[in-house]
Amino acid sequence: MSEQTKPYDKPLPTLTGLHGEFYAWCRDRELRFQRCTGCGRYRHVPRDICAHCSSMEWEWARSGGRGTVFTWTEVVRALHPAFADATPYAPVVVEMEEGVRLLSKVVDCAPEELHIGMAVEVEFQQIGDALTLPVFRRARRVQ
Template identity: 80%
Template sequence: MSEQRKPYDKPLPSHEGLHGAFYAWCRDRELRFQRCSGCGRFRHVPREICAHCSSIEWEWVRSSGRGTIYTWTEVARALHPAFADATPYAPVVVEMEEGVRMLSRVIDCAPDELAIGMPVEVEFVPVSDDVTLPFFRCAQG
């Protein structure tokens, strides 16, 4: 029996280029970031050239999936109609163990319970047949 899920009515990420590759890993329930083969630095969002050493050599490396909340904001009035019923919500910037920061959402924590430095871990949420998004949960322990 297949699981019934409410249709996801929000904008979806592009399936093209390096962004498409990032979300293909997410669909496989793996959070991966690019790591420069020249200087060893991780980067996100995906791009062809390293901003630190200008190398064009890189690889996709699996993330631990763990990080901490770097900052957040509470959205009380949606700027896009698809998010109107979701307010209030809190977009967070998560600083990953690998050093990159990514924008997402903590799905098991109300905006007024968030704290800078709060440990979180990735949680993959399928929102369509083709797209799985990386959200976060409060880390245990």
């Protein structure tokens, strides 16, 4: 397929610091969020300290990978040249069972089929040797 032969031309995240650690787990096909070892709360995006209890102790805790669509937008007209050939596409906010939300996309669902509350589960999209993005697909098991 041409999709696979064409070089990936979308903007990439930086892979340094805590942001890089998040994506390093994704490369191992694991979605992990920081969990405060002081109060047990999950957090995303990565930060140095727990905003609830000020603890700087935390671990990368593995997510169950399940969540629901919280909101989304269907981008019909790209506002960044790298996404011009990707329209229509839909950035989606997923609310995970752990309570955190993250911005991603649902890869097996046309934008017009998205709805708030839709059950989804994590999947991984390998971009290259260094980067894998966490994406979602419709949940296959009953939740």
